[in-house]
Amino acid sequence: MNNHKVPVFVSPQSLTFSLDDKTSHRQIITLFNPYDFPVRFKVFCTCTKKYTVVEPEGSISASSRVDIVVRHNAPAPAFCDIRDKFRIQMQYYTTKKTIGHKDVETILVRSSDNFEPPAENFKQLPKSDFSADSYENDSDIRQNFSKSSSGPNYTTLLMAGICICGLLLQSSEETDIMKFRISFNLKLAFAFVLGMTTITILQHQ
Structure with a gap:
């Protein structure tokens, strides 16, 4: 199996030693073996003179962990x-x-109070098509919204005109009851449609 193919579980990911805090000069790294077979481990360092590792190599049983002690010597x-x-x-x-x-x-800092961890590599999310940042202030947003929200369309106005004309017509004077009932029902329909179109027109004011 090639290197890096299997993940290695270690905690923590970094160590911070403080110059004015002697208790921080000794820290622990925990190694985890999540597999169902035992493994060996070895610890290497870029500057061996500055650190001491208790038991820098050994074995970890299946599904177990070990703690290794790291001391800062300088x-x-x-x-x-x-x-x-x-x-x-x-x-x-x-x-x-x-x-x-x-x-x-690992890093050695003068004071743990003043230590700032490395900045995370956060990236800005892409902006959506409509964003408040595209406008200088709230009035620009309202102005743009007002422009996009146009008034009632001509179809609505035409429907309102037809309903008004229908309501202004006189009822049928025929003696046929059925014809009179139809005319009355049509007037009710005109009144209903006129009310709906009026509400639509008022909402766009």
């Missing part, structure tokens, strides 16, 4: 703000072939 101002790295390498237990590795970054 907590001096000259080494502040310098970033080093530990590399945790995992190997198959029998063949000792490398499974993968994980890097843990």
Whole structure:
């Protein structure tokens, strides 16, 4: 199996030592083995003179974990703000072939109160087609909305005119009751449609 193909589970991802806090000069890295077979591990460092690792190599049983102790041997101002790295390498237990590795970054700071972690690489989301940032202020937004919301269309006005004309017509004077009933029902329909169109016109004012 090639390197980096299998994930290596390590916690934490970074170590911060503080020059004025002696308790921070000794820290722990936890190695996890989530697999159903045992693995070996080895710990490497970019600057071995500055650190001591208790048991820098060993084995982890299946579905188990181990803690390794890391000590900073040179907590001096000259080494502040310098970033080093530990590399945790995992190997198959029998063949000792490398499974993968994980890097843990370390840094020595003058004071833990003033330490600022590296900035996250956040990226801005793409803007939508309609965004308030496209306008200088709220009045511009309202003005643009007013322009997009035009008044009642001509069809609505035409319907209102037809309904008004229908209501102004006199009722039929025929003696046939059926014809008179139809004329009356039509007037009711005209009144209903006129009311709906009036509401539509008022909403666009």
